[in-house]
Amino acid sequence: MHQAIQMSDTLWYLGSSDRRLAKFENCHPVPLGISYNSYLVMDEKTVLLDTVDHSICGVFLENIKSVLNGRPLDYIIVNHMEPDHCATLAEVLLRYPEATVVGSAKTHAMIKQFFGDLNLQGKVMQVKENDTLSTGHHNFRFILAPMVHWPEVTVTYDETEKILFSADAFGTFGALSGNLYADQLDFGDFELSEMRRYYSNIVGKYGLQVQALLNKAAGLDIQMICPLHGPVWRAANKIQWLIEKYSRWATYRPEDNEVVIFYASIYGGTENAAEVLANALGAKKVKNIKMYDVSVTDVSYLVSEAFRASHLVFASATYNNEIFPYMENLIRDLAAHNVQNRSIALVENGSWAPVSGKKMSELFSSMKNMNFLQDTVTLKSRGHEEQRLQLLSLADTIAESVFAAELH
Numbered sequence: 114m115h116q117a118i119q120m121s122d123t124l125w126y127l128g129s130s131d132r133r134l135a136k137f138e139n140c141h142p143v144p145l146g147i148s149y150n151s152y153l154v155m156d157e158k159t160v161l162l163d164t165v166d167h168s169i170c171g172v173f174l175e176n177i178k179s180v181l182n183g184r185p186l187d188y189i190i191v192n193h194m195e196p197d198h199c200a201t202l203a204e205v206l207l208r209y210p211e212a213t214v215v216g217s218a219k220t221h222a223m224i225k226q227f228f229g230d231l232n233l234q235g236k237v238m239q240v241k242e243n244d245t246l247s248t249g250h251h252n253f254r255f256i257l258a259p260m261v262h263w264p265e266v267t268v269t270y271d272e273t274e275k276i277l278f279s280a281d282a283f284g285t286f287g288a289l290s291g292n293l294y295a296d297q298l299d300f301g302d303f304e305l306s307e308m309r310r311y312y313s314n315i316v317g318k319y320g321l322q323v324q325a326l327l328n329k330a331a332g333l334d335i336q337m338i339c340p341l342h343g344p345v346w347r348a349a350n351k352i353q354w355l356i357e358k359y360s361r362w363a364t365y366r367p368e369d370n371e372v373v374i375f376y377a378s379i380y381g382g383t384e385n386a387a388e389v390l391a392n393a394l395g396a397k398k399v400k401n402i403k404m405y406d407v408s409v410t411d412v413s414y415l416v417s418e419a420f421r422a423s424h425l426v427f428a429s430a431t432y433n434n435e436i437f438p439y440m441e442n443l444i445r446d447l448a449a450h451n452v453q454n455r456s457i458a459l460v461e462n463g464s465w466a467p468v469s470g471k472k473m474s475e476l477f478s479s480m481k482n483m484n485f486l487q488d489t490v491t492l493k494s495r496g497h498e499e500q501r502l503q504l505l506s507l508a509d510t511i512a513e514s515v516f517a518a519e520l521h
């Protein structure tokens with residue numbers, strides 16, 4: 114049976130959630146599932162905004178059919194061509210061949226790449242920045258948002274209802290469970306951390322492009338944000354909070370003056386050093402210290418933590434004359450996501466020729482504004498009194514820096 118949700122006289126939610134998917138993009142764990150959102154506007158003309166992933170195709174088609182209730186589908190606006198949103202486009206067109214497909218030039222090129230010839234002659238509307246589409250009562254304005262998070266991305270602003278259909282921007286991991294709107298959720302630390310994990314891993318690399326979109330959005334009166342994943346945002350204070358978060362993340366400014374210690378350890382010597390450092394920081398009254406064994410925690414959570422905290426410590430054993438693989442993967446991922454403006458410290462370990470510190474610094478040297486707080490602490494197999502004192506001194510330096518730092 115259909116599970117469409119009516120959002121207003123004319124607007125319907127047609128999406129659903131997948132709680133079976135292990136990894137989003139076959140990369141990021143989604144233990145709480147993921148929603149694929151699609152919206153339908155029932156105006157003088159009917160307008161579908163994006164389709165959904167294959168996993169929920171059946172119910173999605175049922176949703177469309179039930180809301181259209183015999184009316185034709187006039188337009189399909191394609192804001193994003195990534196298959197978790199457009200995989201079912203051909204299925205929809207099979208059932209509604211009369212629909213005109215609306216998208217940017219890049220979108221139409223990608224439709225051909227993904228689907229070949231869909232026989233769309235006469236049913237293609239190519240839009241540029243600020244082009245509009247009137248469907249009777251509603252007036253839709255198209256705003257290009259390249260690289261948020263693919264090059265073809267468009268967001269669509271409904272000037273009549275003041276709704277921003279924001280594509281992947283403002284999305285979050287997690288299935289929807291009856292509460293379609295963010296203001297129906299506590300949206301406490303837990304939800305925020307999943308939203309941050311989504312942002313940092315999915316669009317975190319494209320801070321400049323997100324800033325460009327935020328600048329364009331600043332000129333719009335937005336009363337509702339309808340993203341392609343996660344809840345819909347409608348309360349003014351929530352929308353403002355959301356935009357502030359995005360503008361912080363897009364400019365790579367930390368949210369918390371706090372310390373995160375990432376460690377990679379085989380036999381426990383490096384882990385022991387990380388614990389000594391953490392305890393010394395705690396003794397210095399540094400709060401909310403977080404520690405992660407990078408072999409255990411999925412890297413998507415670690416990237417998210419690096420987006421959040423101001424002070425990052427990386428402690429790694431040497432492995433085959435390299436950084437321990439999970440640590441190397443983490444640092445390369447941070448570089449790939451453009452993490453910058455952080456205070457960092459390094460601890461290395463090795464039984465005969467420790468090089469992980471030098472190799473970690475080389476990776477950080479390609480990243481912007483990474484401020485090394487102190488020389489690398491070196492352990493040979495395990496720490497002894499000399500290293501304990503060095504770690505205490507490092508804790509002094511980090512604590513001083515944390516207390517002196519201000520959030521901008």
Ligand SMILES: Cc1cc2nc3c(=O)[nH]c(=O)nc-3n(C[C@H](O)[C@H](O)[C@H](O)COP(=O)(O)O)c2cc1C
Nearest residue numbers: 378379380381382383431433434463464465466494
């Ligand atoms: C597969 C493997 C490769 C290693 N390669 C190096 C190396 O190239 N240089 C070195 O100094 N130690 C190397 N080590 C030794 C560890 O780095 C060293 O024992 C270190 O103290 C381990 O730290 P941990 O106690 O935190 O695991 C290697 C260990 C293993 C298991």
